[in-house]
Amino acid sequence: MNIPDRSVTYNIEPINLGSESCEALTSYFVRLTQFHALKPIQLLSEIFHKPQISPEVKILYTREYSRINGMDDPAKKMISALNSLTGRKDLNQLTLEPWKNIIRRGNLLRSKLHFCEYCFLEQKAKGIIYIPLLWCVKPVVICSKHKRVLHNFCPQCKKQINILSLSGIQGYCPICGWFLGDIQKNEIFLSTSPYDEWMNRHFAELIKNNDRPTNLLTNNSNNKQIFPIFKPQNLSKSALINLLANKFFMDKDTLQKWGNGNHTVPLYLLLQKGYYANLSPFKQYELHSEVVPSRKEILIHNFYYDQSSFIEQIQIIFEINKNRIIKCPPDPFVLLGTTAEEMENSCPECHEFILDSFTVFSNNLWCRCLAAMNKAISEFPKPTSIKSICQETGVTRRELLFISQDLYDSVISNFAKAKYLRRQERKQGFVNEAISKINEIYKKQGYITDEEIRSCLVKPGYLLDPIIRIPIMNHVRALITSKHDDIR
Ligand SMILES: [Zn+2]
Ligand SMILES: [Zn+2]
Known part of the structure; x- marks a missing residue:
């Protein structure tokens, strides 16, 4: 073309x-x-x-x-x-x-x-x-x-x-x-x-x-492009980052990077956090540091204010930490930036709610992983690979192995087996294709050269593979013998 x-x-x-x-x-x-x-x-x-x-x-x-x-x-x-x-x-x-x-x-x-x-x-x-x-x-x-x-x-x-x-x-x-x-x-x-x-x-x-x-960006003091929310207006740079870290439930270092123009966090994550804090990265805000509430206070406020978004909010945090949660469950309160004791003293109801949500989340996580591995095995002859399960669940191989070594091994061996079978099938396809081409040539000329046999394969090098070579050579031999028989 x-x-x-x-x-x-x-x-x-x-x-x-x-x-x-x-x-x-x-x-x-x-x-x-x-x-x-x-x-x-x-x-x-x-x-x-x-x-x-x-x-x-x-x-x-x-x-x-x-x-x-x-x-x-x-x-x-x-x-x-x-x-x-x-x-x-x-x-x-x-x-x-x-x-x-x-x-x-x-x-x-x-x-x-x-x-x-x-x-x-x-x-x-x-x-x-x-x-x-x-x-x-x-x-x-x-x-x-x-x-x-x-x-x-x-x-x-x-x-x-x-x-x-x-x-x-x-x-x-x-x-x-x-x-x-x-x-x-x-x-x-x-x-x-x-x-x-x-x-x-x-x-x-x-x-x-x-x-x-x-249009959507502004420059920081080092002339790097940043989203306007990271541009301090009435607060000092560090006070702004502290405040945002608290409101976004993110660590200061990460937010600091955005403020410095190193955009290492996916934007959707920032938007996700921003939604719950009602702060858009695309805007500059006049924020006041004296009203910085603690994590605990924010949690309790959100808990009473809107429980469904409260659940979503804490689940996002659990979700980010899910691989840790599988292997050695961390303290859910520490994940949320507070402590169990602090929370229990201030709001027993919220404390209990977080504990329950955490249990539900981790049980659910195990079930999701087990189900994904079981499903993969049942999909034979086209099973999902362990890599795809990792992508789908966001759980690493090590953690899947920890959840069930048996299932993990089955997923791997099933996938390898399916791949092997597919390869065999493909090779059989090459053999069939080559044989029909060989037949054609042989019918036309009454003989066939090695060079022509090789040219009947998609790639001549395939003839080095015994699984392809043996049936083809057997076929050629049979062709020749049957011709000799005819003559006799
Ligand atoms: Zn539409
Ligand atoms: Zn359709």
Whole structure:
């Protein structure tokens, strides 16, 4: 395929550029290929310098897809390729790349499509279906326009759909063809929570300012870019950090880093904490140090004020410490920044509530891990790996092993066995394919050379593998013998 170096004829306009509903780069990419009647996989393999066919490559792509909308290598490659292809300079705004120095990389982007069917329906009426960048950001779970929780699978066939549509058509399920904007009758929909709205609003704000991140940032005294909340107004720098650490239930050192312009904490975590403290990182506040309440006081206040958000708040802290909780359960009160004694003296009710919540949390955590390992084993011949269980539960291998050595070992050996069987199956496939090619050649010529036998394999080197070589050579020998028999 010949792609011109720089051609404005390849240019199409990104949708809603500069607004919070700005198109994602993966979506733009798909529309671009559609516009020029190319297969997405063709252009992908050109850009990422990878062969088009092998299944391994497809898996690799799936991992890289999501990162195309992000801020590291795959995004950079795609941005520069499409910029030069279209003659544009602004395609980085279809990703989170403008925030690469501010938001920590890592697991922020989705590889599976999450969508609002009402948005798809409206888009269809307007004639262009696309995927907004906001839907690709993991902490965003709702459509704020339609007040819906985003769907994460096809309502018809219940399968998950990749963010980057290899079929080249967006808004339709690539598996069953269902239009994802078809509103289901009697659909049960989940209403959105204020927490969801908060997350959505902040990430929307980021995307809206993709052309100029400085709109949302300010400089600290060392001229480093920081979020305004870390800029002291009426307090000294250290008093501000102390106050925020207390309100956010975070340690001072971590917050200090943000204040210094080292953004080592994921932004969503800061937003999560900010939600419960009712403080947005994007704003500068006039805070007063004399009213700094202690952790204990904040806990008791929240306990009486709103119990459901109190539970969420302490669970976040337990969640962060879950690996410690599995192996040697720490004192839950210490995790929360107070002590059991202090809490019991001030508020026995809250003390008891925290103890109970902690027990429920750790029991639940064990059950989750056991269930995940049991499920993995039952999935044979396509079992989940221990690595995926770790990712899914956030629990490390060491802790899973601690929970149940037997289950852990079974997961590992099952996975290895399945992998072995798949490999055998693949090799059998190579053998069958080679044999039918050999038959063809032999039928045509009445003989076959070693060179031709080798050329019948996907890779000539496969012949070194006895599992492939022996059946093939046996077959060739049988062919030759049967011919000799015929002559006799
Ligand atoms: Zn919507
Ligand atoms: Zn479907």
